[in-house]
Amino acid sequence: MSQSATAIQTDTHAEHHEELSFLYKYILPVDHKMIAMQYMFTGLIMAVIGGFFSYVFRMQLAFPGESVPLYGIVGPGEYNMMVTNHGTIMIFWVAMPVLIAAFGNYLIPLMCGCDDMVFPRLNRLSYQIFLVSALVLIFSFFVKGGGFGGAWTAYPPLSTVPEYNLTDWGASLWILAVALEFVSFLLGGINFVTTAMNARAPGMKMMDIPIVVWFLVIAVILFMASVGPLIAGAVMLFMDQRIGTTFFLPSGGGDPLLWEHLFWFFGHPEVYVVLLPTMGIVAEIITVFSRKKLFGYRTILYTAFATGGLSFVVWAHHQFVAGIDPRMANVFVVTTLLISIPIAEMLFSYIATLYGGSIEFKTPMLWALSFLFAFLIGGVTGIYLGASALDVYFHDSYFVLAHFHYTFFPITIIGMFAAITYWFPKMFGRMMNETLSKIHFWGTFIPFNCIFLPLFFLGLAGQHRRIYNFSHYPDLATENLQDVRVFATTSLVIMLLFQGIFLYNFFYSMFKGEKAPDNPWKANTLEWTVPSPPQHGNFKKLPTVYRGAYEYSVPGRESDYWPQNMPPDKN
Amino acid sequence: MSNRGPVATHRSSTGIPTGRLATWWVVASEIFIFGGLIACFVLFKLNGTPGFEDASKTSVAAGAFNTFVLLTSSLTIVLAHAAIESGERKKAFNYIWCTIGGGIVFLIVKTYEYSGKIISGDTITENLFWSFYYTMTGLHALHVIGGMVIMALISFDILKGYNFQRVELIGIYWHFVDLVWIFLFPLFYIANF
Amino acid sequence: MSGTHTHPNYVKIWFWLVILLVISTVGPMLEIPIITLITAFGIAVVKAFMVASNFMHLKFEKHIIWFMMIMSLILLGVFFFGVAPDIMQTKGDQWIDCISDNSCVEQRL
Structure with a gap:
């Protein structure tokens, strides 16, 4: 399609956007911004549920057998159910919808300079399927036997045979919810990729696309390419549970190891699926608040491609002790250690961007810097676990758990707060209270380290994951170790309490905050050229792009930023 | 071609129409779903x-x-796609319904096969071969049914005179369903050594 | 939209596909495994290629679509060969060497 055709449509496009009724504006919207809000609020509600679960099972670990305030006595089955669903919710119903679906929906059309996603109604459908999947998961907590308690990896035969997991229907509803969630994200992903590939503003070349859009698209492609075998696997697992086939049961000729492969073939790329959007968000924030061109745009992009490619050949490092072929384990050790190179290169580029910049410590910047710090610890401990010899000892210990949370907490929670504090003025047209935001930042970041740093040492001491009550194990029930558990739990409670400040700040600022200007951070990307919040249809006149997204402090210019759509002859 | 929807839908930075690009992504993700099952088999x-x-x-x-x-x-x-390109709507409509007819014949034969096998005791839980057989052909049949429903909807759209490009898109999908069968046929029926 | 390219002769392609189908059905009747393998799966690949390039118009499509499809197939290959050593080798995948007498395999079962 030629540029002229686009231009003709641009002229006629304002009349499409008449006022919509409440139902079509808020409940059944096709506008990508409203769908992004739906994803974000659903994700935040699920985060509250997942956070509550973590509170309950951490209390059980710190004070075994005692009644937990707001919950009561935690039984072993309930403990398993909470551990399992905490993991599932935080990854599939918090990280994915908030980071990818909400910010992908919000940012891709705005940053690419178009009026909506390419398939607005498909977008609405994918949110609705996502909502149904969340409801199915919540429903599964209330069926007979309770929610699924076989760990979020759902290894058979534990996940298959009701006599083993004791959650007959919980297990099936869990797999159904996960499968629905995958379908939703496949539909959404097709929409994202097509939008970014096809609907960019005239003049926006490949190397002018903001890093966050690139990373969202790479993440979605990784998701679409890795999830297929697991959808097949989910169908097979569901049939094992409900129809009585034996795909994964050795009793009927099946192989439980096959599920592990299917799961981790998806599961490991999934780490990068959620990592890359946060990496992109951090790249945007760091350049804006150090007023400097992003160091090595192309390098960062190519390292992301390398990460994506390598992420498909590392999956078996989750299975070193599962009885896989040791020769293959060697291969996977090498690839696992290799993948740290592109990620490290990316982090170095970010640090080089900071070097010599005029850094402003606004809240989004604090979150972005804390991401770099925390993710570095997560990444470095990952190298221990990637080596199969060490992994034999560390496997399924709290060391793994602490490593995992040092990667996923920065990715999900810190990345989410960074993005929300950064784009809040654009989303709601008002500024967040900076003081409260900073209090919330320190109140989250310090307790976070206090929770998970001790867990590394517990893991080194041999504490195994997924144990209901450590007082049953004399070696692990010593007073020193118990003190560490109590310390971690106390830190968790403090961190959760500080989230109240965030919620207050979020909702207060949404309605009563100071009015935000169009471009409060003086950023270059296209979403800051429209009013806050953007109207239906985003742009009054669809923009043309003249340059890349990171032209900050260009010598010879009066202002230190240079919006992408500003014609070169103007100053 | 219809002019409804946002401007984004009608842009084409890659030079490939949006709908077709998206359909190819659907095909790519389907390759992984069926490919995963075939690999396991x-x-x-x-x-x-x-x-x-x-x-x-x-x-x-x-x-x-x-x-x-x-x-x-x-x-x-x-x-049907060739006909709609030269503007013959009625002809395209007929060809689409021929395709749906083909889908129905396919499903009838499939039902006949299923019932025969179940009567002779080869049910889904009999052994792993039959588990795979029913799972994979069943999933494929679901794709056939889905394709037929979409085709029926499209056929009436084109009679009314809009969304002509969708004939090509459902065509790509249908050919993919055909492709999957091309591989399932030797796997389940021929290779019995 | 498309329409800028000339169409292949669809009926002729279909005719060749049916011929190939007959060959792949008749092939196994010789009951030589290697011939069955070639006629069944070799021809399936040829048929798939013909359908993709002619009916799905992959012949006229931009290179990026080819790239997408080929990457999908390569990734499936990675999956297959990553999993194959575990699922297909029930012997010799233990930490101790027991290929010679199978004892540890029996012990495991």
């Missing part, structure tokens, strides 16, 4: 898992006939 088969010799029990004639039906329906849907 092949792994078990090459491993010599007991029960896989039951491939000799499937009826080659029925399978070959179904392949023929699907190939023919692929031809008719591509002819």
Whole structure:
């Protein structure tokens, strides 16, 4: 399609956007911004549920057998159910919808300079399927036997045979919810990729696309390419549970190891699926608040491609002790250690961007810097676990758990707060209270380290994951170790309490905050050229792009930023 | 071509129309779903898992006939696409319904096969071969049904005179369903060694 | 939209596909495994290629679509060969060497 055709449509496009009724504006919207809000609020509600679960099972670990305030006595089955669903919710119903679906929906059309996603109604459908999947998961907590308690990896035969997991229907509803969630994200992903590939503003070349859009698209492609075998696997697992086939049961000729492969073939790329959007968000924030061109745009992009490619050949490092072929384990050790190179290169580029910049410590910047710090610890401990010899000892210990949370907490929670504090003025047209935001930042970041740093040492001491009550194990029930558990739990409670400040700040600022200007951070990307919040249809006149997204402090210019759509002859 | 929807839908930075690009992404993700199942099947088969010799029990004639039906329906849907490009709406409508007819014949043969196998005791829980057989052909049949429903909706759209490009898109999808069958046929019906 | 390219002769392609189908059905009747393998799966690949390039118009499509499809197939290959050593080798995948007498395999079962 030629540029002229686009231009003709641009002229006629304002009349499409008449006022919509409440139902079509808020409940059944096709506008990508409203769908992004739906994803974000659903994700935040699920985060509250997942956070509550973590509170309950951490209390059980710190004070075994005692009644937990707001919950009561935690039984072993309930403990398993909470551990399992905490993991599932935080990854599939918090990280994915908030980071990818909400910010992908919000940012891709705005940053690419178009009026909506390419398939607005498909977008609405994918949110609705996502909502149904969340409801199915919540429903599964209330069926007979309770929610699924076989760990979020759902290894058979534990996940298959009701006599083993004791959650007959919980297990099936869990797999159904996960499968629905995958379908939703496949539909959404097709929409994202097509939008970014096809609907960019005239003049926006490949190397002018903001890093966050690139990373969202790479993440979605990784998701679409890795999830297929697991959808097949989910169908097979569901049939094992409900129809009585034996795909994964050795009793009927099946192989439980096959599920592990299917799961981790998806599961490991999934780490990068959620990592890359946060990496992109951090790249945007760091350049804006150090007023400097992003160091090595192309390098960062190519390292992301390398990460994506390598992420498909590392999956078996989750299975070193599962009885896989040791020769293959060697291969996977090498690839696992290799993948740290592109990620490290990316982090170095970010640090080089900071070097010599005029850094402003606004809240989004604090979150972005804390991401770099925390993710570095997560990444470095990952190298221990990637080596199969060490992994034999560390496997399924709290060391793994602490490593995992040092990667996923920065990715999900810190990345989410960074993005929300950064784009809040654009989303709601008002500024967040900076003081409260900073209090919330320190109140989250310090307790976070206090929770998970001790867990590394517990893991080194041999504490195994997924144990209901450590007082049953004399070696692990010593007073020193118990003190560490109590310390971690106390830190968790403090961190959760500080989230109240965030919620207050979020909702207060949404309605009563100071009015935000169009471009409060003086950023270059296209979403800051429209009013806050953007109207239906985003742009009054669809923009043309003249340059890349990171032209900050260009010598010879009066202002230190240079919006992408500003014609070169103007100053 | 319709002019409804946002401007974004009508842009084309890659030079490929949006709908077609998206359809290819659908095909790519379907490759992984069916490919994952086929890979699992092949792994078990090459491993010599007991029960896989039951491939000799499937009826080659029925399978070959179904392949023929699907190939023919692929031809008719591509002819529908050719017809709509030259603006012959009625002809395209007829070709689409020929394709749907092909889908129905395919499903009838499939039902006949299923019921025969179930009566003779080869149910889904009999052994791994039959588990794979029913899972994969069942998933494929669901895709056939889905394609038929979408085709029926599109056929009335084009009679009314809009969304012509969708004939090509459903065509790509239908050919993919055909392609999957092209691989399922030798796996389940022919390779019984 | 498309329409800028000339169409292949669809009926002719269909005719060749049916011929190939007949060959792949008749092939196994010789009961030589290697011939069955070639006629069944070799021809399936040829048929798939013909359908993709002619009916799905992959012939006229931009290179990026080819790239997408080929990457999908390569990734499936990675999956297959990454999993194959575990699922297809029930012997010799233990930490101790027991290929010679199978004892640990029996012990495991």
